[in-house]
Amino acid sequence: MAEAAQSPGDPGTSPKPLFAGLSEIAISRDIPIEGEITIPVRSRIREFDNSTLNESVRNTIMRDLKSVGKKFMHVLYPRKSSTLLRDWDLWGPLILCVALALMLQRGSADNEKDGGPQFAEVFVIVWFGAVTITLNSKLLGGNISFFQSLCVLGYCILPLTVAMLICRLVLLAEQGPINFMVRLFVVIVMFAWSVIASTAFLADSQPPNRRALAVYPVFLFYFVISWMILTFTP
Amino acid sequence: MAAADELAFHEFEEATNLLAETPDAATTSKSDQVTPQGHVAVAMGSSGSYGAEEEEEVEEEGGDKAALLQEKPQPGFWTFGYYQSFFDVDTWQVLDRIKGSLLPRPGHNFVRHRLRNRPDLYGPFWICATLAFVLAVTGNLTLVLAQRRDPSIHYSPQFHKVTVAGITIYCYAWLVPLALWGFLRWRKAVRERVGPYTFLETVCVYGYSLFVFIPTVVLWLIPVPWLQWMLGALALALSAAGLVFTLWPVVREDSRLAAAALLSTVVLLHTLLAMGCKLYFFQPLPPQQVAVPPHATALGVNTLLPATPARATATS
Numbered sequence: 115m116a117e118a119a120q121s122p123g124d125p126g127t128s129p130k131p132l133f134a135g136l137s138e139i140a141i142s143r144d145i146p147i148e149g150e151i152t153i154p155v156r157s158r159i160r161e162f163d164n165s166t167l168n169e170s171v172r173n174t175i176m177r178d179l180k181s182v183g184k185k186f187m188h189v190l191y192p193r194k195s196s197t198l199l200r201d202w203d204l205w206g207p208l209i210l211c212v213a214l215a216l217m218l219q220r221g222s223a224d225n226e227k228d229g230g231p232q233f234a235e236v237f238v239i240v241w242f243g244a245v246t247i248t249l250n251s252k253l254l255g256g257n258i259s260f261f262q263s264l265c266v267l268g269y270c271i272l273p274l275t276v277a278m279l280i281c282r283l284v285l286l287a288e289q290g291p292i293n294f295m296v297r298l299f300v301v302i303v304m305f306a307w308s309v310i311a312s313t314a315f316l317a318d319s320q321p322p323n324r325r326a327l328a329v330y331p332v333f334l335f336y337f338v339i340s341w342m343i344l345t346f347t348p
Numbered sequence: 349m350a351a352a353d354e355l356a357f358h359e360f361e362e363a364t365n366l367l368a369e370t371p372d373a374a375t376t377s378k379s380d381q382v383t384p385q386g387h388v389a390v391a392m393g394s395s396g397s398y399g400a401e402e403e404e405e406v407e408e409e410g411g412d413k414a415a416l417l418q419e420k421p422q423p424g425f426w427t428f429g430y431y432q433s434f435f436d437v438d439t440w441q442v443l444d445r446i447k448g449s450l451l452p453r454p455g456h457n458f459v460r461h462r463l464r465n466r467p468d469l470y471g472p473f474w475i476c477a478t479l480a481f482v483l484a485v486t487g488n489l490t491l492v493l494a495q496r497r498d499p500s501i502h503y504s505p506q507f508h509k510v511t512v513a514g515i516t517i518y519c520y521a522w523l524v525p526l527a528l529w530g531f532l533r534w535r536k537a538v539r540e541r542v543g544p545y546t547f548l549e550t551v552c553v554y555g556y557s558l559f560v561f562i563p564t565v566v567l568w569l570i571p572v573p574w575l576q577w578m579l580g581a582l583a584l585a586l587s588a589a590g591l592v593f594t595l596w597p598v599v600r601e602d603s604r605l606a607a608a609a610l611l612s613t614v615v616l617l618h619t620l621l622a623m624g625c626k627l628y629f630f631q632p633l634p635p636q637q638v639a640v641p642p643h644a645t646a647l648g649v650n651t652l653l654p655a656t657p658a659r660a661t662a663t664s
Contacts, residue, residue, distance in 0.1 A: 229534040231507040252428075253435040254470070323438040331474060333479065341485055 134264055157248065181207045189269045192311040199262045207268020210275050211240045214339075217278045218346055239338065244268060247331045251320065254328055258319035269333070270312035274336065276302035278343045285348055297344060305340040309333055367427050432638070434469040434548065442471055449556035452590035461548050461596055467548040472521060472555020479558055480517045483500060483508040487629035489569055497571075520621050521558060525550035535602055544598060548643065553594050557587045560621070568630055576626070584622045588615045 166174070182205050194257035200294045231239070248263040256263075312332050320328045416475040423429040448462035459465065487509050495503040525547065532544040544551075564583035568576050591614055 231505075235507060235511075250435075250470070250474075253432050255432070255435075323440070325443060327437070327438040328468060331477075334474075334478060338481055342505075342507075345488060347503075347505070 124134055144309060168292045176260045176279040178203075178205060182209070189272050189311050192314040198278055199258070199266065202262045202265035204261070204265060204268065207240075207244075207265065207271065210268060213273065214240070214275050214278055217275075217282060220340060220346075220348060236342065239342075240268075240271065243335045243338070247335055250331055251316065251328045254320065254324050256320045256328060258315075258316065261330065266312055266315045267335070270308045270315075270336075271339065273304040273311070274301075274343060275341050277301050277340075278346070281343060281346060282348075287348075301340050303337055308336045312336075353573070388484055390404075429485055431469075434467070436466075437468040437470055443467070443473055445552075445556050446475075446559050449559055449590050450582070450586065451499060452593050454593055457594055457597055458553055460543055460591060460597075462556075463549060463552055465549070467546070468551040469548070469551070474556050475562070476517045477514075477522045479565070480514040482508065482562055483513040483517070483625060483629050486565050486569055487513075490630050492569075493569065493571065496597050511627075513629065516621075517558070521554050522551060525554045528614065532598060535599075535606060540659075553591065557590045557618075560586050561625075565625070565629075568626065580622055580626055584619060588618050588621075591615070591618065642653050 121306065147168060176323055181201065181203065185201075185203075185206055204250060215233045218231055218236055219233060244264050244267040247267060248260055249265060251258065252260065277300050280300050282297055284300075287293060309329075309332060317325050370597075374398075445462050445468075448456075448458055448520050474572045488505055491501070491503050493580045495501045529545070533548075536544055560583045564579050570576070580648070584604075592611055595611060595614065599610055602610075627656070
């Protein structure tokens with residue numbers, strides 16, 4: 115019955131009928147045709163669950179912290195996993211950005227004009243840079259959502275924050291060219307790590323002939339942050 | 349009864365392939381919304397009804413022509429799809445346009461030959477961003493290198509230079525094309541044959557012409573003054589030549605005075621930008637510190653300024 119409607123008018127071409135195998139399937143009432151459709155965005159099941167209202171604050175915070183920590187691990191060991199994209203959150207990027215901006219503060223003894231980036235400048239660069247890159251990637255035709263992209267870009271600042279920490283520790287030692295070479299090496303390695311991690315997550319969402327166009331702003335973004343870290347002097 | 353796969357939806361790949369091969373053809377691509385009507389005028393060079401078309405009225409007149417030329421009406425400027433049409437470029441296209449701006453040839457109009465009347469906003473925006481950051485970074489690096497030669501200079505990362513660089517470059521690359529576009533449209537009455545460029549094409553021309561300054565700025569790290577000026581002159585010549593060759597067909601029919609004035613203003617503004625960048629970002633010694641011109645640093649003369657402010661650090 116299903117095949118009659120699709121009989122080809124030209125016997126020479128013989129295209130395959132669309133519903134060829136359908137007639138062989140017998141749908142019995144034993145096969146359950148129900149299930150859970152998981153939406154590939156932020157999982158909302160938690161919010162509708164009454165029991166989370168009654169749990170202690172500690173549980174709530176620990177759950178969120180564990181989620182953030184899990185994503186940190188995904189950034190440090192970038193594999194093709196979709197955890198960052200599926201359960202996006204912006205806590206991690208906020209923590210990282212605040213940590214980075216605080217560590218980039220110098221003593222206020224210097225003249226403001228001659229100083230390194232202020233807290234607000236770091237914040238603006240990180241967040242507006244991430245927003246600009248996200249808009250760019252969406253305008254180029256990428257199929258990633260706005261907040262997913264912000265999440266990935268923010269989380270991939272983690273290696274650079276680690277680099278900042280290491281640089282601050284190294285700067286406690288005496289200054290000199292060796293000091294600078296160590297810092298340079300660390301920053302370069304972490305910069306490469308950040309770019310590779312974010313590319314691993316973001317590159318798949320772009321059409322293949324525009325991937326370089328979408329990745330280059332990410333490169334520029336992390337380059338600017340690395341430069342801010344490298345030129346930090348206490 | 350028709351075959352099932354004839355009724356199935358086919359992707360119109362053939363159309364996009366054809367469009368890529370012959371981009372001058374009247375386009376049927378849904379992404380090419382803004383350009384076709386106005387640039388049928390430029391490409392055909394015909395006067396009359398097409399030549400009298402205004403680019404702003406594209407959106408109203410586009411209704412009739414859209415039915416003929418395109419399948420979809422043009423999205424309004426408040427929709428995301430409108431802006432997406434300006435980013436409809438591939439990697440090789442951007443690289444091709446950059447190459448075209450680096451090597452201007454007389455008679456090869458950048459808009460006609462490289463852009464093929466399909467401007468994009470990706471190139472201008474990110475070239476300006478790159479140039480602003482590269483200026484700031486190399487400006488700081490120059491200070492660092494100057495400090496290593498002459499340890500009495502106090503180095504501090506001058507982050508405000510990023511802000512200054514960004515504002516300058518973006519204002520130049522967007523306001524000057526706006527003024528140029530306005531001027532060309534004002535003079536449109538004099539010309540009959542060739543329509544002016546749209547605002548986006550002018551922005552594109554300026555944006556891509558700034559690309560040559562990126563490697564120049566990096567090479568300005570080399571602390572040899574005559575080399576720096578020579579590189580700057582070379583970059584300026586390439587960039588201004590690109591602009592002039594692009595603008596020449598449009599001003600050619602204008603009166604001699606207007607054409608000469610316009611071209612010389614364009615070149616002058618470009619020169620001012622290049623020199624301003626060189627002098628502001630690559631002045632290795634800010635005046636509050638020991639202000640020594642770069643070529644005298646090697647002599648170790650650092651007592652020229654009689655009255656330095658109190659925050660001058662330890663001089664030898």
